[in-house]
Amino acid sequence: MKQALIRYKTKPERVQENERLIEKVFEELRATSPQDVRYLALKLGDGSFVHIVFESEEGAGRLPELEAFRSFRSGIKERCLEQPLANDATVIGNYRMLGE
Template sequence: MKRTLIRYKTKPEMADKNAELIAGVFAELKTARPDGVRYLSLRLDDNSFIHLVETEASDGSSALPTLAAFKTFQSGIRDRCAEPPQVGSVTVVGNYRMLGEL
């Protein structure tokens, strides 16, 4: 299992568009229901976004990048950002009903 955290800050005028694109990803996930992936996205008050992706595959492979809505979200992400995405692995130190059973 691999957990990845992605964080970035959008330009103020692009934050709503970014949130709409993320909502599209979740709508497709709800329909496609791919196995082996868990995904959480948060929007902060300063137009920063945090994404937490958990994949069951030890190599971190995921169905997420194969989704059409995710490809649309990824297209132009750098143009929407005031601060570029930073990606890193994370370890859950504690979890109380937030992420389900670990």
């Protein structure tokens, strides 16, 4: 399973726009229900965002196929003060946060 954590900070005047675009991604995920993708997006108190993505080998690349995700990604550079930085992630511990 591929696991990644992405962090970035939007311009203060673009935070709500970014939230709406993320919400659209989750609407499309709920509508299409890909079983091989797990996705979490958080907004931190300082206005930055963190996305956590878990994809099985079969599910790798599914997010970019979503129309809402493509809309979210277009213009991300213009919305950000700090550009997205992606890192591979390894789960060290999990208590009821991730499905079994």
